[in-house]
Amino acid sequence: MTTTTTPTSMNRAVRNFDKPLWRRLVLNRESATVVLLILVIAVSMATVRGFSQPITLNYLLLDTAPILLIALPMTLVMITGEIDLSVGSMVGLASVVTGLGVQAGLPFGVAAVMALLAGAIGGAVNGFLVTVAGLPSLAVTIGTLALFRGLAVGLLGTTAVTDFPEMWTALAKAKISGTTIPYIMVPFLILLAIFIVMLHFTPFGRGIYAIGLSKDAARFSGVHVERTKFILFVLTGLVSAFAGVYYTLRFGSARGDNATGLELQVIAAVVLGGVSVFGGRGQLYGVVAAVLLIGVISSALRLAGITSDVINVITGALLVLSVVSASVLAWLQRARRRPGRPPHLAASTAS
Structure with missing residues (x-):
């Protein structure tokens, strides 16, 4: 009888559960992001003039809403080990489709549904090329990034559509009565609840993690790998299109x-x-906290008079730091488990 070795990724998955529950919930990157968000908010309120004003929260949520929306399905896609770089251009394409529909005399609701349909079709194109044609998602979505952006610019040219119903543009910027929270947070919270349940409390979500750890093991376990990925790409295109409709109303321009x-x-x-760039790990609350963290830093720096170029440099540095820190921590964990190490070295590392 032949013996098989367990893949390293599956070993990692099992080791993640060899610690007490409180350690798994508290001592992780997601909780560190939440703590960092709280610290940055506290420092910004204490040092940046105008940051503590209610209007700052309103504009912060309005500006980060598209990122919050798209980050939900993107999290699931990246947990499977794939990526979708076409989401920004899909926002632009959905914006153009919405604008052209309104310009043609269609009711805004019909134009918005057309944009959502375009998003679902674009996501299906990505999903088909990745799951059926077997092409790498990085190459596919780089190509569709250019395709969707080219379609958007080709359909509308260099002009802009700005004649949208005032009721809809006002709703996109309106606040919930008695608060400074914009209405766009309502559909976001609904989608957040749906994605949390789907990812953490359903067999479909467990299949997503299994695919990220090992798609072959997931397939032999009964997970429909290709179908799962296809659904996630369609969801990403659909939510990106919804973000594009909001983006259009928020700025009143397609x-x-x-x-x-x-x-x-x-x-x-x-x-x-x-979320690991290699797939297999990640939780939605950490992603939401990260979106807000980047938004808070950008808002505070703008209020402090820092230019957008510097803000982009800081955002990029945060991304690089997060990737590097994850790699360093993984290396330290492997070093601790390396067989044949002297006991005093293992003890010193553990401390």
Whole structure:
């Protein structure tokens, strides 16, 4: 009878549960991101003039809403070990489709549904090329990033559509009565609850983690790997299109270059929130905290008079630091478990 060795990724998954529950919940990257968010908010309120004003929270949530929305399905995609770089261009394409629909005399609701349909089709194209054609998601979504952006610019040219119903544009910026929280947080919280249940409390979600750890092991365990990935890409396109409709109403303008570079902000937040770039780990609360952390830092720096170029440098440095720190921690854990190490070295490392 032949023996088989357990893959390293599966060993990692088992070792994650050899610690008490409180340690798994508290001593992780997600909790560290939450703590860092609280510290940055406290420091900003104490040192940055105007940061503690209620209007700052309102604009912070309005600005980060598209990233918060797209980060939800992106988290699930990256946990499977894939990536979708086309989300920013899909926001732009959905914006253009919405604008063209309104310009053609269609009711805004119909134009928005057309944009959502375009997002679902774009996600299905990505999913088909990755799961059926077997192409790497990085190459596929780089290609569709250019494709969707080219379609958006080609359909509308260099012009912009700005004639949207005032009721809808006002709703996109309106606040919940008696608060400074914008209404866009309501659909976000609904989607957040749906994605949390789907990822953490269903067999479908457990399959997502299994695919990220080992797609072959997941397939032999009964997980429909290709179907799961296809669904996630469709969801990513659909939610990105919804973010594009909101983006259009938020700024009152449909342009082909809307949301250029947004995909990098989404991926930075997802990685900073604790999702492994190799797949298999990550939780949504860490990603939400990371989006808010980047938003708080950007808002505080803008109020302090820092230019957008410097803010981008800081955001990029945070992303690099998060990736490097994860690699360093993984290396230290492997070093602690290396067989044949002298006991005093293992003890010193553990301390």
